[in-house]
Amino acid sequence: MGALSNVDRAVSALRQMIFSGELPPGSDHLETELADRLGMSRTPVREAALMLQAQGLVEMRPRRGIRISPVSAQDMRDIYDILTELESLAAARAAQAGYSDSDLETLAAAIADMDTALAGDDLRAWAEADDRFHRELVRLGRNARLSMIVSVMRDQVRRARATTLFMRPKPEQSNADHRKVLQAIAEGDARTAHDVHHAHRQMARDMLVALLEKHQFYGL
Amino acid sequence: MGALSNVDRAVSALRQMIFSGELPPGSDHLETELADRLGMSRTPVREAALMLQAQGLVEMRPRRGIRISPVSAQDMRDIYDILTELESLAAARAAQAGYSDSDLETLAAAIADMDTALAGDDLRAWAEADDRFHRELVRLGRNARLSMIVSVMRDQVRRARATTLFMRPKPEQSNADHRKVLQAIAEGDARTAHDVHHAHRQMARDMLVALLEKHQFYGL
DNA sequence: GCATGTTTTAATGTATACGCAAATGCATAC
DNA sequence: GTATGCATTTGCGTATACATTAAAACATGC
Numbered sequence: 001m002g003a004l005s006n007v008d009r010a011v012s013a014l015r016q017m018i019f020s021g022e023l024p025p026g027s028d029h030l031e032t033e034l035a036d037r038l039g040m041s042r043t044p045v046r047e048a049a050l051m052l053q054a055q056g057l058v059e060m061r062p063r064r065g066i067r068i069s070p071v072s073a074q075d076m077r078d079i080y081d082i083l084t085e086l087e088s089l090a091a092a093r094a095a096q097a098g099y100s101d102s103d104l105e106t107l108a109a110a111i112a113d114m115d116t117a118l119a120g121d122d123l124r125a126w127a128e129a130d131d132r133f134h135r136e137l138v139r140l141g142r143n144a145r146l147s148m149i150v151s152v153m154r155d156q157v158r159r160a161r162a163t164t165l166f167m168r169p170k171p172e173q174s175n176a177d178h179r180k181v182l183q184a185i186a187e188g189d190a191r192t193a194h195d196v197h198h199a200h201r202q203m204a205r206d207m208l209v210a211l212l213e214k215h216q217f218y219g220l
Numbered sequence: 221m222g223a224l225s226n227v228d229r230a231v232s233a234l235r236q237m238i239f240s241g242e243l244p245p246g247s248d249h250l251e252t253e254l255a256d257r258l259g260m261s262r263t264p265v266r267e268a269a270l271m272l273q274a275q276g277l278v279e280m281r282p283r284r285g286i287r288i289s290p291v292s293a294q295d296m297r298d299i300y301d302i303l304t305e306l307e308s309l310a311a312a313r314a315a316q317a318g319y320s321d322s323d324l325e326t327l328a329a330a331i332a333d334m335d336t337a338l339a340g341d342d343l344r345a346w347a348e349a350d351d352r353f354h355r356e357l358v359r360l361g362r363n364a365r366l367s368m369i370v371s372v373m374r375d376q377v378r379r380a381r382a383t384t385l386f387m388r389p390k391p392e393q394s395n396a397d398h399r400k401v402l403q404a405i406a407e408g409d410a411r412t413a414h415d416v417h418h419a420h421r422q423m424a425r426d427m428l429v430a431l432l433e434k435h436q437f438y439g440l
Numbered sequence: 441g442c443a444t445g446t447t448t449t450a451a452t453g454t455a456t457a458c459g460c461a462a463a464t465g466c467a468t469a470c
Numbered sequence: 471g472t473a474t475g476c477a478t479t480t481g482c483g484t485a486t487a488c489a490t491t492a493a494a495a496c497a498t499g500c
Contacts, residue, residue, distance in 0.1 A: 044453075456487075460482090461483105
């Protein structure tokens with residue numbers, strides 16, 4: 001009942017190492033090396049790698065090792081395009097679902113937290129609350145598959161954002177958008193929820209891609 | 221250099237068995253059973269199952285075996301929603317890409333084939349050409365990740381369509397939509413390409429879901 | 441009969457063994 | 471110095487062994 005298998009541990013550990021930069025994008029690692037590092041045999045490492053491969057975090061290439069996927073500016077463009085469409089759909093569906101104000105508390109709280117973080121210049125806290133907002137938004141859209149796809153895409157975005165967070169303009173407009181989306185959902189206005197969120201994400205996309213291209217973060 | 225591994229073979233074989241109905245939705249199968257059936261050991265079967273699980277075709281549940289995922293009407297609704305958004309995005313991007321008429325030949329051919337099939341009442345040929353049209357459309361959108369997600373979703377749709385193909389109205393309107401989309405792409409009209417395709421898919425969704433619910437194909 | 445605790449069974453998760461083939465290094469020829 | 475063929479190494483794909491542990495079967499008490 002210690003319910004977490006070695007495969008689970010390997011998945012978490014590898015994700016952690018990837019997001020922390022301990023395993024840099026583009027680097028190769030032999031199955032044996034990772035197995036030793038994680039203190040287990042090759043089998044669970046291979047299975048974990050297979051799962052991470054399905055999510056686009058690594059690529060397994062025979063004899064060259066497990067490669068941590070690089071994320072180019074082009075990748076980020078593609079990913080944001082998908083994210084934009086699917087999150088906007090979720091926003092529309094959430095509006096149609098007719099949630100009560102209490103159902104929407106989590107969203108409101110996330111917005112408030114972003115304001116606080118912004119006032120205190122705590123970008124890390126802001127990013128966390130921003131993530132929380134978008135995660136909850138998608139959850140409210142009530143489409144399990146969509147949630148899963150979006151979370152995979154968001155993982156990729158997180159990798160890019162880690163590097164660009166401190167070089168971009170303070171996201172002041174951002175929260176105004178969030179508020180509009182929340183209001184539209186509360187009012188059951190699917191069209192507005194969709195369109196506002198769509199524009200919001202498209203803006204974010206253009207900004208991030210511009211930064212990535214300017215600084216040539218091809219590896220990350 | 222007989223480059224195809226047992227894992228590859230297992231993936232193809234299992235997919236084939238799933239789509240053909242040899243492994244019916246909702247049925248459970250032990251790893252050992254499948255391994256015997258495919259004439260290999262458990263290892264490649266497990267790895268194949270892991271991949272198919274990532275695509276939502278099976279679920280691995282400890283001690284209960286590998287379950288072929290059932291697809292409920294609700295699942296189909298969710299899947300079509302995703303498909304609709306992503307294909308429409310692809311249509312818009314294709315329109316923006318400024319393809320020449322010769323680039324769009326494959327699309328035109330698929331449409332022509334659908335007409336022929338319809339005239340000859342060959343629904344199977346129609347379904348094949350329809351698939352071809354949508355696959356090419358997505359490809360023209362030039363977003364590899366999006367293509368991958370869409371193809372996973374389409375796999376699920378295919379399972380449902382197999383059963384409903386012969387009980388629905390002849391898809392006569394369908395090709396008119398296809399033509400409009402093609403024309404919009406040729407003219408570089410992203411908005412129209414997007415909207416027409418969006419409406420097209422939404423219609424298909426409603427029809428399929430209605431059929432599934434009417435006939436209670438919960439298992440499939 | 442039904443519920444509860446105990447034994448048995450067996451499917452899985454993981455480790456390990458091993459052959460093959462790809463990559464690497466080396467020697468030789470030009 | 472470069473190229474070609476051969477030998478060597480080694481990482482991976484797969485099979486297999488085995489301990490763990492959830493589920494099933496069973497027995498026992500009410």
